[in-house]
Amino acid sequence: MTPSAPRRRGRPGYAARSRRALERGPSLVGTELELDVGSVAHGGFCVARHDGRVVFVRHSLPGERVRAVVTEGGEGDRFLRADAVEVTRPSPDRVPSRCPHAGPGGCGGCDWQHVDLAAQRALKASVVAEQLRRLAGLDREVVVEAAPGESDGLGWRTRVEFAVDPRGHAGLRRARSHEVVALEHCPIARPEVLATGVLERDWSGRRAVQVAVSSTGGRAVLPQPGVDEQAETLVERVTTPTWSGLFAVAGAGFWQVHPGAPAALVGAVLQALEPRSGDRVLDLYAGVGLFALPLADAVGASGAVVAVESDPVAADLARDNAGDRPWVTVRDGRVEDVLPTLPSADLVVLDPPRTGAGRVIVEQLCARRPRTIAYVACDPAALARDLGYAAQAGYSLAELTAYDLFPMTHHVECVAVLRPHSLDEAPEAPENHAGADG
Ligand SMILES: C[S@@+](CC[C@H](N)C(=O)[O-])C[C@H]1O[C@@H](n2cnc3c(N)ncnc32)[C@H](O)[C@@H]1O
Numbered sequence: 531m532t533p534s535a536p537r538r539r540g541r542p543g544y545a546a547r548s549r550r551a552l553e554r555g556p557s558l559v560g561t562e563l564e565l566d567v568g569s570v571a572h573g574g575f576c577v578a579r580h581d582g583r584v585v586f587v588r589h590s591l592p593g594e595r596v597r598a599v600v601t602e603g604g605e606g607d608r609f610l611r612a613d614a615v616e617v618t619r620p621s622p623d624r625v626p627s628r629c630p631h632a633g634p635g636g637c638g639g640c641d642w643q644h645v646d647l648a649a650q651r652a653l654k655a656s657v658v659a660e661q662l663r664r665l666a667g668l669d670r671e672v673v674v675e676a677a678p679g680e681s682d683g684l685g686w687r688t689r690v691e692f693a694v695d696p697r698g699h700a701g702l703r704r705a706r707s708h709e710v711v712a713l714e715h716c717p718i719a720r721p722e723v724l725a726t727g728v729l730e731r732d733w734s735g736r737r738a739v740q741v742a743v744s745s746t747g748g749r750a751v752l753p754q755p756g757v758d759e760q761a762e763t764l765v766e767r768v769t770t771p772t773w774s775g776l777f778a779v780a781g782a783g784f785w786q787v788h789p790g791a792p793a794a795l796v797g798a799v800l801q802a803l804e805p806r807s808g809d810r811v812l813d814l815y816a817g818v819g820l821f822a823l824p825l826a827d828a829v830g831a832s833g834a835v836v837a838v839e840s841d842p843v844a845a846d847l848a849r850d851n852a853g854d855r856p857w858v859t860v861r862d863g864r865v866e867d868v869l870p871t872l873p874s875a876d877l878v879v880l881d882p883p884r885t886g887a888g889r890v891i892v893e894q895l896c897a898r899r900p901r902t903i904a905y906v907a908c909d910p911a912a913l914a915r916d917l918g919y920a921a922q923a924g925y926s927l928a929e930l931t932a933y934d935l936f937p938m939t940h941h942v943e944c945v946a947v948l949r950p951h952s953l954d955e956a957p958e959a960p961e962n963h964a965g966a967d968g
Contacts, residue, residue: 554604561600563612567592570653572661572911574641574940575611584609588705589634589644592653595619599634602706611706623649628684629717629938631702638705640718640938647683651676651934654942658910658932665914666921674932674942677790683937684717689742689787698734718938720789726751742781745789750781763847768792772800773824778847784817788935795881795906795945796824798931802904802947803877805829812872812900813837814865814880814887819848819858821879821906826855833857836872840864865891874898880905886912889919896923896950903948913944926951 565578567590576592578585586609590596596614603610613634617624623646627633632643642650651674662668680686692700692713699712713729722743733739733753740752742764750762762781768774770793779785786792799821805811805828813822816837826835835858839845845862852858861868865882869891878900880887886909887895895903903925907913917927925948935943 553606555606557604558600558607558610559602563598563600564618565590565596565598565612565614567594567596567614569660570656572657572940578612580610583607586611588613588641590614590617591621591623591645591649593619594621594624621649630715631711631713632938635704637702637711637713638707639702639716641940643938647676647937650683650937654934654940655932657940658930658942658944661910661914662917662927662930665911666917666927668914668917668927670927670930672930672932674934675794677788677933677935677937678794679790680788680934680937683934685719685721686788686790686937687716687719687723688744688789689740689785690716690719690723691738691740692728693738694733694736698732698736700728700731700733700739722749740782742785744779746776752782766792768796768820768824770797770800770824772797773827775823775827775851777818777820777823777851779818780843780847783841783844783847786820786935791933791935791943792820794933794935795943796820798933798945799879799904799906800824800828802929802945803879803902805833805877808832809876810873811835812875812878812880812895814869814878814891814895815839815882816844816848816860817841817881818844819851819860821881822848822858822860823851823855825877825879826852826858829857831855831857835859836861836875838863838865838868838872869894875900877901878903882907882912884909884912886916888916892916892919893923896920896925899950901949902928905944905946905948907944907946908941910942910944913946917946917948920948921951924950 563580567576567578571577575586575588576590578587595618597616598612598614600610600612615634625646627643629643631637632640655672655674658672662670693710695710695712701710701712723741728741736753743749744764745767746765748764763778766777766779807830809829811825816839822835822837837860842862845860848860928949929947932944
């Protein structure tokens with residue numbers, strides 16, 4: 531179960547906020563609750579019940595009994611949020627936290643520092659399976675695989691945007707807060723990120739500092755993300771059993787943050803799409819061309835790859851990265867604007883941001899009748915919603931692979947493979963599917 535607020539445009543006005551405060555009644559923040567913790571939910575917490583209310587409990591695990599302190603919610607709310615502050619019946623999956631800053635009231639960067647790594651993957655698998663069931667009406671057993679080269683879930687994050695506290699120290703934000711927790715250490719960051727001295731330096735006068743380190747030894751320390759992001763370009767090398775290539779990437783632009791992620795995802799997409807010589811391919815939300823390049827090499831000069839990317843810096847780099855492959859075209863712009871102008875395709879890969887592609891884009895893609903669609907997704911709820919739309923547009927989920935590309939956090943990456951079904955196989959829309967967009 532995921533807490534959801536009604537969708538609003540902009541900030542609610544004074545009257546709406548006052549009404550909401552009245553509806554909530556007296557605050558319950560700080561109240562202690564004894565809770566028996568139930569199943570895991572999407573977002574890095576578990577679900578418990580208390581006095582007829584649902585309580586979303588961070589720092590807990592299914593099956594535990596905990597003493598929890600309410601962090602959000604009032605008497606009039608149907609659900610509360612709480613932090614487990616004492617565990618009176620621990621789960622066998624609980625381990626000592628490896629981060630001095632994780633835990634109740636601490637850094638919000640990680641959700642599962644207190645959980646054994648294999649158990650974290652099992653929790654993520656159950657979240658993905660639940661989203662598929664609830665939003666797409668699909669009953670699937672899901673396995674979450676470790677990223678290539680992963681051992682203990684630490685020291686993996688190659689790109690980190692730190693916030694800066696009022697004293698000039700770099701840190702990360704508390705869960706569901708703008709407050710910055712100054713960090714002495716970040717055990718999930720790549721050692722090379724910490725070796726830049728980012729946590730020791732005085733960043734007074736800055737609001738954020740972004741650090742990126744590349745697989746070829748480059749590093750970028752960007753004290754004004756969004757301003758000097760074009761100043762530093764890093765080179766990334768991606769090697770899979772069947773393909774190898776180099777990519778220029780902006781220091782502050784998008785690149786997969788786990789060092790094992792690019793190879794895992796390229797391998798999964800190539801395996802899913804089975805590109806043939808001469809195929810026409812669309813790569814939507816293409817970044818600097820992570821999927822466009824290996825697909826271009828697979829389809830060869832008799833084929834065509836069109837990559838669509840809205841960030842002009844990334845689109846330019848994708849063009850440079852394509853180099854001497856004139857059968858790759860990079861279109862700057864938003865997929866929603868560019869897709870209607872594109873011809874049909876044999877294969878499609880799409881890797882949208884967390885919000886997913888949405889109904890219109892999914893329908894337009896399916897209407898082009900590609901042989902296979904590979905949907906790379908960092909939010910299982912948005913993926914499941916879009917799989918529901920695809921099913922209605924004639925495409926079924928053929929396979930799903932999930933990867934633990936963000937250990938210690940609740941995030942999980944999925945690669946869903948969609949193929950056309952005949953109309954008499956069209957699945958029924960799940961009951962609660964309508965209105966799940968957003
Ligand atoms: C999750 S990243 C994937 C990038 C690339 N596939 C990779 O793995 O390196 C999503 C990309 O989509 C781009 N993007 C976001 N919204 C977009 C839109 N509406 N249309 C086109 N590109 C968009 C972002 O700039 C980002 O590069």
